[in-house]
Amino acid sequence: MASGRIEVIAYAGYRGEECPRAFVVGGVQVDVMKLLDLWTEENHFSKRRRRCFRVKGSDWRTYVICHDETGDEWSLV
Incomplete structure (x- = not known):
């Protein structure tokens, strides 16, 4: 499965x-059927923050998706 920007x-x-x-x-x-985990990452040099979610999808797969708060973009990790 490729990672990159996604629509959320x-x-x-x-x-x-x-x-x-x-x-x-x-x-x-x-x-998203279930939220499994949630955490925040911050790059201390660029001060960019992103919130990451580990979720169980309706296809029964587990995904990690992140929201870049600075650029307001979602990505699949």
Whole structure:
């Protein structure tokens, strides 16, 4: 499975932080069935932050998708 930028359908909770609900991989929409893990990474040199989510998809695969808060871009890792 290739990594790179992906389209994500997200929900912003009461704190305004986005959480993925579904994403498109290879033209196919995969719904997020369960959030398995969540963490934040920060590059101390560039000060870029990204929030990463390990999720179980509706296709029963496990994915790691990240949201770059600075560029407002989602990627599959």
